[in-house]
Amino acid sequence: MSSDVASLPATDAPPSILSPRYRATTVGMVALVSLHAFEALAVAAAMPTVAHDLDGLRLYALAFGGTLATSVIGMTLAGRWSDRLGPARPLWLGLACFIAGLLVAGFAQHMPVLVLGRLLQGLGAGAISVALYVLVGRTFPESLRPRVFAAFSAGWVVPSLIGPAISGLIVQHLGWRWVFLGVPLLAIPAALLLRPALRAVPPLAVGVGSNRSVVRWAIGASLGALLLYVGGQQVGWPALALLLPAIALLALCSWKLLPQGTLRLRRGLPSVIALRGIAASAFFGCEAFLPLLLQRERGLSPLLAGVALSLGALGWFSGSWFQGHQGQGMSRRTLLGAGALLMCAGIIGTALAIQPGVPLWLALAGWTLTGLGMGLIYPSLSVLTLSLSPPAQQGANTSALQLSEALAVATTLAVSGSLFAWMLSVDVTLGYLQTFAIMLLLAAASVVVARRV
Structure with a gap:
């Protein structure tokens, strides 16, 4: 407690x-x-x-x-x-x-x-x-x-x-x-x-070491995130020239800022923190490309595409409400596993929008399902982080939880955006397929990591 x-x-x-x-x-x-x-x-x-x-x-x-x-x-x-x-x-x-x-x-x-x-x-x-x-x-x-x-x-x-x-x-x-x-x-x-x-x-009467080294690593991660964002807007060699050093810098800084074992997916709290980044990357990666797909390929207006995105938000809220009011019926680990599986099924359904012959309602149902899964996962990870942290480490571990999400989402969006831009000159359909495949792999990884919590 x-x-x-x-x-x-x-x-x-x-x-x-x-x-x-x-x-x-x-x-x-x-x-x-x-x-x-x-x-x-x-x-x-x-x-x-x-x-x-x-x-x-x-x-x-x-x-x-x-x-x-x-x-x-x-x-x-x-x-x-x-x-x-x-x-x-x-x-x-x-x-x-x-x-x-x-x-x-x-x-x-x-x-x-x-x-x-x-x-x-x-x-x-x-x-x-x-x-x-x-x-x-x-x-x-x-x-x-x-x-x-x-x-x-x-x-x-x-x-x-x-x-x-x-x-x-x-x-x-x-x-x-x-x-x-x-x-x-x-x-x-x-x-x-x-x-x-x-x-x-x-305040807690605990000794805390110097923040100087932490500040240096945080600034390094900040610069890496910024390079990622700018690099994700480029195409070809300029993108690689920015993305590769940015990813290397982020990996080094993440190793220093996140709890030991996070990048190795060690059981317990490290996997909780890692799962936040992995699951959030899968969801927000889909969310970034879905409006483009609905407007450009399926002919929806910006208003209707926005309404479609709202279905994912409603699904998220529904899942979050359920995890907060289901009492002691399901463990947090069970909720995480169910949420990850729902995200996998939802991303597959959402990706069907790439095919013109597939009814649009099926893809929108998939996106709602993706949001429902994320609603089970996201608050459960917040609850677990506080529960697994002694009071003197709640701040550092909560910081790590949100850092994991910020850095993982930035990396995913930058890399997938650059790959999508490159694929546009080859085949736009393959570009969408490649993007949703990346997000599906991340959702599948969430299923595996959820078992290590």
Whole structure:
């Protein structure tokens, strides 16, 4: 157990994450998760207008990849600080960086300034996400954590359904700057709801070594992620010239930042952390190429393609809700195995959209199934990470969990994107098949790794 509260007998545990004791904390955390999700999706929808107004098309990729790169540093530092000082300081510092980044981007008159704002946003978002996980571990009893993470999933689903549309309305009627400037107006009140819970979490009296070496490896991983993102936009030899050193740098830094045995898939916590990266890569790799396939090859409008993606989000929420409310009927290991198998079946069904003669509803059902599997896996890994971590290591291990996802997804998208771009000159159908085959292999690997948890 991770706290005195968590060690209470089951009969003394509060019945709900919205009971008076936890209501403000739950609402504040879910609100921050939702605002982060909305901001990410809204910026993606608004960025073409931003690049046009600021004459910054050359920095378009950097405006996206920069947030991922600096989030690696934020995650790493927040994990260590949370273990030593509690989650309050990294959360407030992360929130300050996040809001500062939004303001810099919102008031930017030139694209390099906007990119600087995006870098600050990523640094803050990485710190906030880790601090929230540690707050869950230090505040909620173990029996309620699955429901907390199910609420986090809901916090992502709603913005994924309405975020792009709201962003389009804001850009059209108020201007793209309000996509950035509007979020702080809601983020600050949401964070203030967490003050009582943060004050109630005492720092742990444990010795922590110097963070200097960790910072160096985090910066190296950040540079590697950035090179991956930029390299993924290239074609041919320029892509290889960036991707190969980036992958080598990421492999070295991951070896230093992740718990021992993670890259070797050692049983227990290392496999939990590795599985987060593998499963997330399979899901988000499919999600990146599915809209292109539906619009270009099946003739769907951008609106209908967006609705199709929403089916995966709804499947994710359904799986997450089930794992949080199924009681003691299924073990976490069983949920992980079932989720991985559902992802395999779902990716196969989704890939059928490549063939014009296959009914589109079959592919969309496959994508919903993929989301359902991910909904079983994703929060289960969060629950297991906190359960398998002593209180003094919850920050570092939570940081590693999210680092695994960030670095693995960046690598998968960069490599698969480059291969797809290369295959376009050969056969576009083979390009799609190759991409979905990579994601299916990752989902199959998830089945194997789930047995080692």
